[in-house]
Amino acid sequence: MSFQFSNRVPKSDSDPVGDILKVAGSPDIISFAGGLPAPELFPVEALKQAADKVFDKNGRSALQYASAIGNPDLRNQITQRMNRQGINCDVDNIMITTGSQQSIDLTAKMFVNPGDTVIVEKPTYLCALDVFKSYGAHIVGVEMDDDGMKMADLQQAVADNPNTKFIYTIPNFQNPTGRTMTAERRQQMVEIANKADIMIMEDDPYGAIRFAGDDIEPVKYYDTEDRVIYLSTFSKILAPGLRLGWMVMNKDLMPKYSLMKQSADVHSDNLTQYIVAQFMADNDIDDHISKIRNVYRQREKVMMAAIEKSFPAGVHYSHPQGGLFIWVEVPGDIDTIELFKTCVGHNVAFVPGEPFYPDKVTPGTFRLNFSNMSEDQIKVGIKRLGDAIKETIGVGQRAKVTEQS
Numbered sequence: 527m528s529f530q531f532s533n534r535v536p537k538s539d540s541d542p543v544g545d546i547l548k549v550a551g552s553p554d555i556i557s558f559a560g561g562l563p564a565p566e567l568f569p570v571e572a573l574k575q576a577a578d579k580v581f582d583k584n585g586r587s588a589l590q591y592a593s594a595i596g597n598p599d600l601r602n603q604i605t606q607r608m609n610r611q612g613i614n615c616d617v618d619n620i621m622i623t624t625g626s627q628q629s630i631d632l633t634a635k636m637f638v639n640p641g642d643t644v645i646v647e648k649p650t651y652l653c654a655l656d657v658f659k660s661y662g663a664h665i666v667g668v669e670m671d672d673d674g675m676k677m678a679d680l681q682q683a684v685a686d687n688p689n690t691k692f693i694y695t696i697p698n699f700q701n702p703t704g705r706t707m708t709a710e711r712r713q714q715m716v717e718i719a720n721k722a723d724i725m726i727m728e729d730d731p732y733g734a735i736r737f738a739g740d741d742i743e744p745v746k747y748y749d750t751e752d753r754v755i756y757l758s759t760f761s762k763i764l765a766p767g768l769r770l771g772w773m774v775m776n777k778d779l780m781p782k783y784s785l786m787k788q789s790a791d792v793h794s795d796n797l798t799q800y801i802v803a804q805f806m807a808d809n810d811i812d813d814h815i816s817k818i819r820n821v822y823r824q825r826e827k828v829m830m831a832a833i834e835k836s837f838p839a840g841v842h843y844s845h846p847q848g849g850l851f852i853w854v855e856v857p858g859d860i861d862t863i864e865l866f867k868t869c870v871g872h873n874v875a876f877v878p879g880e881p882f883y884p885d886k887v888t889p890g891t892f893r894l895n896f897s898n899m900s901e902d903q904i905k906v907g908i909k910r911l912g913d914a915i916k917e918t919i920g921v922g923q924r925a926k927v928t929e930q931s
């Protein structure tokens with residue numbers, strides 16, 4: 527039988543990132559590859575109690591079909607959180623989704639025809655790139671520095687691509703770089719979007735996990751024309767297996783999103799929505815988030831200290847103030863896949879930079895995750911990584927030759 531796939535389906539079955547994660551998952555390897563939250567912080571007992579209460583009080587309605595836009599109690603609680611974070615919205619602006627991944631997919635489905643331009647940070651979240659590609663988007667990457675997307679380059683990209691539908695940005699502790707966009711640039715991004723009459727998709731899974739520095743208002747806070755679609759998720763502040771996220775959008779978009787959501791999955795898991803709403807009614811979720819922050823702050827600190835001790839001079843790395851990731855740039859024309867193989871030989875793993883780039887890849891780049899390993903594993907793993915980098919760029923060899931001669 528020959529399968530006649532649509533143009534949306536990738537031509538090849540190869541899954542380089544899946545293959546990397548498989549190798550990284552071997553028990554001997556200390557893996558900084560995945561983007562997994564620390565499972566020991568999942569509030570298992572409190573969620574169990576919330577689930578028990580839901581079954582006792584609302585079992586039948588929680589197991590019934592429900593509305594596409596989501597559970598009203600949960601949408602109310604999210605509205606209050608959003609208001610506290612500087613987003614001016616009410617419950618009619620909020621839709622529950624099956625994680626931010628679905629919010630990205632629905633938004634691309636809603637706005638992108640084949641050939642339309644989507645502007646992204648370079649590098650960016652690889653699964654968003656996969657979604658945009660599947661809808662035939664022309665993806666334009668804009669360079670970043672430590673302050674986020676460069677606004678002059680964004681301005682140019684918008685001018686060069688009059689068919690741009692939206693800018694996709696991860697302003698806080700970006701995946702993969704850990705960088706945060708300044709308040710000034712957030713405001714400029716909105717001004718550029720206003721002038722060009724294009725939308726912004728603000729993807730913010732990590733903003734609540736700030737462990738250093740001061741909070742910065744979301745891009746949506748600067749949104750004067752209601753053109754920013756803001757996405758967030760319970761994946762990093764509660765647990766990713768819940769598969770619950772939310773969108774804050776212009777009310778006029780709600781009926782169309784509701785229709786698109788119905789055809790995608792009718793609605794997000796109703797039982798899970800009830801449970802999370804009950805959890806939030808009975809517990810202070812900010813208390814829980816501050817526990818996550820404390821652990822990640824410490825792990826990032828340990829990783830940073832180990833990097834400073836073990837990496838050779840000239841290697842650059844980001845200094846995140848929150849989130850889950852550090853971005854490393856090894857100078858020279860390093861093939862990161864080869865470096866990955868050397869690292870696996872040293873029983874340590876990361877995600878090479880390649881899949882995060884929409885076009886030309888910057889060699890020698892890779893992403894490290896610090897949320898999912900113990901402090902001892904971080905110390906040992908970073909030492910191994912430093913040794914592998916030195917081996918690859920020849921620091922040890924040069925030293926040995928000099929000693930012998």
Ligand SMILES: Cc1ncc(COP(=O)(O)O)c(C=O)c1O
Pocket residue numbers: 561624625626627628651696701729731758759760761766770771
């Ligand atoms: C930037 C970004 N957006 C979206 C997602 C998907 O999150 P969710 O689990 O809510 O689907 C992730 C997951 O790691 C992410 O890093």
